[in-house]
Amino acid sequence: MNLIRIKYTKWFNIFKSGIKTNNPIFVAALGLCSALAVSNTVENAIAMGLGVTFVTMVSSMFVSMFRNYIPSKLRIVTYMVIISTFTIFVQKFLQAYFPDIYSSLGAYVGLIITNCIVMGRAEAFAVKNPYRYSLIDGFASGMGYTFVLVFVALIREPLAFGTILGYQVMPAGFTLWASMAIAPGGFFILGIMIWILRTWAKSYEQEV
Amino acid sequence: MLELFINSILSNNIALTLILGMCPLIAISTNVKNARGMGIAVILVVTITAVINYPIFQLLKMTGTEDVSLLVFIITIAATVQILELLLEKYIPSLYSAFGIYLPLITVNCVVLAVSQFFVNRDYTYGQTTVFALGSSIGWLLAIVLVASIREKLAVYGNLPKGLKGKAIVFMILGILALAFAGFSGLSL
Numbered sequence: 120m121n122l123i124r125i126k127y128t129k130w131f132n133i134f135k136s137g138i139k140t141n142n143p144i145f146v147a148a149l150g151l152c153s154a155l156a157v158s159n160t161v162e163n164a165i166a167m168g169l170g171v172t173f174v175t176m177v178s179s180m181f182v183s184m185f186r187n188y189i190p191s192k193l194r195i196v197t198y199m200v201i202i203s204t205f206t207i208f209v210q211k212f213l214q215a216y217f218p219d220i221y222s223s224l225g226a227y228v229g230l231i232i233t234n235c236i237v238m239g240r241a242e243a244f245a246v247k248n249p250y251r252y253s254l255i256d257g258f259a260s261g262m263g264y265t266f267v268l269v270f271v272a273l274i275r276e277p278l279a280f281g282t283i284l285g286y287q288v289m290p291a292g293f294t295l296w297a298s299m300a301i302a303p304g305g306f307f308i309l310g311i312m313i314w315i316l317r318t319w320a321k322s323y324e325q326e327v
Numbered sequence: 328m329l330e331l332f333i334n335s336i337l338s339n340n341i342a343l344t345l346i347l348g349m350c351p352l353i354a355i356s357t358n359v360k361n362a363r364g365m366g367i368a369v370i371l372v373v374t375i376t377a378v379i380n381y382p383i384f385q386l387l388k389m390t391g392t393e394d395v396s397l398l399v400f401i402i403t404i405a406a407t408v409q410i411l412e413l414l415l416e417k418y419i420p421s422l423y424s425a426f427g428i429y430l431p432l433i434t435v436n437c438v439v440l441a442v443s444q445f446f447v448n449r450d451y452t453y454g455q456t457t458v459f460a461l462g463s464s465i466g467w468l469l470a471i472v473l474v475a476s477i478r479e480k481l482a483v484y485g486n487l488p489k490g491l492k493g494k495a496i497v498f499m500i501l502g503i504l505a506l507a508f509a510g511f512s513g514l515s516l
Contacts, residue, residue: 151346152437155349199401200401207395226448229440306505309498310497310498310502313495318490
């Protein structure tokens with residue numbers, strides 16, 4: 120990895136766009152299934168975010184390294200094979216070292232394969248760029264995803280379980296909101312966050 | 328069997344309770360006609376791939392290589408979608424043109440892979456797998472059509488704040504629907 124040779128501005132810009140202006144969840148609405156499903160506790164959100172970051176980063180790099188050898192008609196299948204190889208890595212790693220997190224994430228770990236962020240970065244960035252930039256781009260997209268996940272989880276976990284990372288934060292008399300722990304909580308929080316962000320950034324969407 | 332079927336449609340609705348297949352659900356739910364097309368294509372692909380993946384998984388299990396099952400499943404799914412597309416184009420062109428772009432998009436719909444993962448995790452039999460696959464995908468069709476019909480009306484009659492237009496309101500709709508579906512199983516912590 121020869122990061123020093125990359126001009127500072129270039130990789131910094133790629134990084135910034137992945138996290139802020141091109142945030143995969145808020146701006147493009149990609150990778151939502153896992154974002155909504157695992158963001159009920161901070162611990163799960165961090166594990167899932169790092170898993171996705173790793174897979175996006177490494178598979179972007181590999182797609183980019185082999186980009187001149189992949190026939191364009193077979194590219195989607197090739198991406199799938201590369202992505203699922205690294206997803207199996209993550210799955211086995213969690214299973215071996217963090218069995219608790221693995222069992223609470225369940226099938227969602229395997230579903231990193233169909234997370235549109237991974238495929239999206241491979242198709243939109245990695246096939247056209249050298250592997251060093253692709254690595255940074257994958258990392259930035261993954262981190263943008265992780266930030267949102269952790270942020271949502273920071274709202275949901277206290278309301279649903281009264282804790283953050285297992286530590287009690289809510290006063291003892293607080294009635295826990297059961298709906299925050301399940302699907303509707305994720306939908307409402309993400310919906311409200313997008314609403315606030317759009318109003319704040321004044322970037323509105325035209326309904327088609 | 329029957330209770331598994333009804334459970335997988337309503338109380339364990341794959342879109343509204345398990346939150347799967349969200350990207351296409353949000354992208355293609357602007358009108359009911361497209362939503363229905365996508366939903367029917369999903370039913371077809373999910374059921375066929377589950378039926379194909381089950382014996383393949385048993386084979387992998389026999390040879391002790393079930394660790395790579397994810398890789399094998401995703402290839403089966405991609406191949407099934409491709410073959411289905413070719414077959415439809417050749418023999419039922421009217422259906423093919425009705426499905427249009429939905430079919431290739433299904434490869435990245437996580438419902439398909441999730442159903443294959445669930446029968447592994449839950450040790451279903453062959454019959455249960457088929458019923459579960461069919462039920463889950465019908466549940467997905469139900470969810471996307473519900474969202475699409477609300478969005479269609481909102482686009483005409485709704486007077487929403489500017490920032491809420493587009494994705495934000497879809498999340499609100501989904502949240503309210505999900506709350507309603509949570510009523511099928513009850514709220515508990």
